Amino acid sequence: MTSPPAASASASATAASGPTPPMPRAPRGTPLIRAEKLSVEYRGRSGGKVRALRDVDLEILEGETLGLVGESGCGKSTLGRALLRVIEPASGTIDFLGLNITRLRGTRLRRTRADLQMVFQDPFGSLNPRRRIADIVAEPLRRARGASRAEAGPVVAELLDQVGLGAEAGRRKPHEFSGGQRQRIGIARALASSPKFVVADEAVSALDVSIQAQILNLLSDMVRERGLTMLFISHDLGVVRHIADRVAVMYLGQIIEVASRDDFFSGPAHPYSEALLSSVPSLRPGGRRGRRVLEGELPDPANPPEGCLFQTRCPFAEAECRTRMPELRTIAPGRTVRCHLPLVPGSTEKG
Numbered sequence: 001m002t003s004p005p006a007a008s009a010s011a012s013a014t015a016a017s018g019p020t021p022p023m024p025r026a027p028r029g030t031p032l033i034r035a036e037k038l039s040v041e042y043r044g045r046s047g048g049k050v051r052a053l054r055d056v057d058l059e060i061l062e063g064e065t066l067g068l069v070g071e072s073g074c075g076k077s078t079l080g081r082a083l084l085r086v087i088e089p090a091s092g093t094i095d096f097l098g099l100n101i102t103r104l105r106g107t108r109l110r111r112t113r114a115d116l117q118m119v120f121q122d123p124f125g126s127l128n129p130r131r132r133i134a135d136i137v138a139e140p141l142r143r144a145r146g147a148s149r150a151e152a153g154p155v156v157a158e159l160l161d162q163v164g165l166g167a168e169a170g171r172r173k174p175h176e177f178s179g180g181q182r183q184r185i186g187i188a189r190a191l192a193s194s195p196k197f198v199v200a201d202e203a204v205s206a207l208d209v210s211i212q213a214q215i216l217n218l219l220s221d222m223v224r225e226r227g228l229t230m231l232f233i234s235h236d237l238g239v240v241r242h243i244a245d246r247v248a249v250m251y252l253g254q255i256i257e258v259a260s261r262d263d264f265f266s267g268p269a270h271p272y273s274e275a276l277l278s279s280v281p282s283l284r285p286g287g288r289r290g291r292r293v294l295e296g297e298l299p300d301p302a303n304p305p306e307g308c309l310f311q312t313r314c315p316f317a318e319a320e321c322r323t324r325m326p327e328l329r330t331i332a333p334g335r336t337v338r339c340h341l342p343l344v345p346g347s348t349e350k351g
């Protein structure tokens with residue numbers, strides 16, 4: 001899936017520089033979905049294997065919104081799709097509500113899919129232009145929950161009302177709506193089967209900045225009112241700061257940091273996270289740190305470096321970083337980082 005380039009100074013003006021975001025809701029602390037050593041491989045252009053996910057360990061807690069960030073190509077969409085069982089992992093497991101869903105097939109997979117839904121990036125490309133909105137929104141409810149047209153009708157009407165379009169929108173077709181309205185339709189469709197977990201993949205990136213805030217607010221209202229858990233994938237750190245309770249950072253198919261939103265934005269622990277934040281002037285961490293420019297290209301995922309995958313671009317890399325891959329380890333309660341020499345939050349020096 002294509003998306004705009006990595007976190008940059010062009011990050012959404014509204015979300016990045018707007019008023020202080022609301023206090024994050026305290027997650028309830030029970031994992032809803034958990035990936036363990038999850039790996040996904042694609043066939044590369046030269047015929048070799050590209051490891052798009054490398055042994056990803058990640059818990060998403062019931063009721064939270066976890067923001068997933070990182071440069072284009074680091075594996076964010078692949079992780080979202082693998083969790084939804086749209087992409088088959090090469091190895092590893094996915095637990096959903098304590099049930100191993102990694103290899104579910106047939107009816108059991110179809111039933112589970114009703115609980116796992118996706119809001120897509122492109123509200124134009126993801127809606128079938130020939131179908132009525134009511135049918136589009138009803139589709140997951142009918143397919144995954146086996147609802148009849150008559151059963152789906154009232155649910156769809158109520159959803160269209162809740163997303164601010166009104167039930168009468170159901171009689172119309174996608175071309176009659178603007179980009180923001182189509183994304184409201186996309187959200188209604190994702191919620192139709194009453195899922196427990198939603199992946200929003202660059203859900204506001206294709207929208208005008210003025211519309212982004214409205215859609216973000218709608219998403220957070222829906223998540224709160226329905227007690228949903230959301231993985232919010234975005235290259236735009238300003239948007240993530242607005243909506244996420246916790247933040248996970250990916251680099252070359254690995255999770256390299258997980259932290260609460262406030263810890264992350266006030267003092268990231270991984271040098272890569274700091275460089276990402278530093279590229280957005282309004283989010284740059286603490287004055288004395290100044291600007292750290294991320295140098296060099298993202299390595300070819302088919303030919304990753306030895307040792308720490310970030311060592312070729314890390315301004316602090318030492319001998320150990322060039323030979324030994326760091327583990328994802330806990331450095332403070334609720335805070336994990338994959339770095340031999342994590343930054344001490346709030347300091348200019350390595351700790």
Ligand SMILES: Nc1ncnc2c1ncn2[C@@H]1O[C@H](COP(=O)(O)OP(=O)(O)OP(=O)(O)O)[C@@H](O)[C@H]1O
Nearest residue numbers: 001002003042052071072073074075076077078301
């Ligand atoms: N269908 C595919 N076949 C081969 N390689 C793929 C395929 N889909 C993704 N990749 C590769 O897997 C890696 C991860 O891609 P992915 O789309 O998950 O990253 P991303 O962080 O979501 O990037 P973007 O923000 O650009 O969507 C990239 O190197 C990408 O080129």
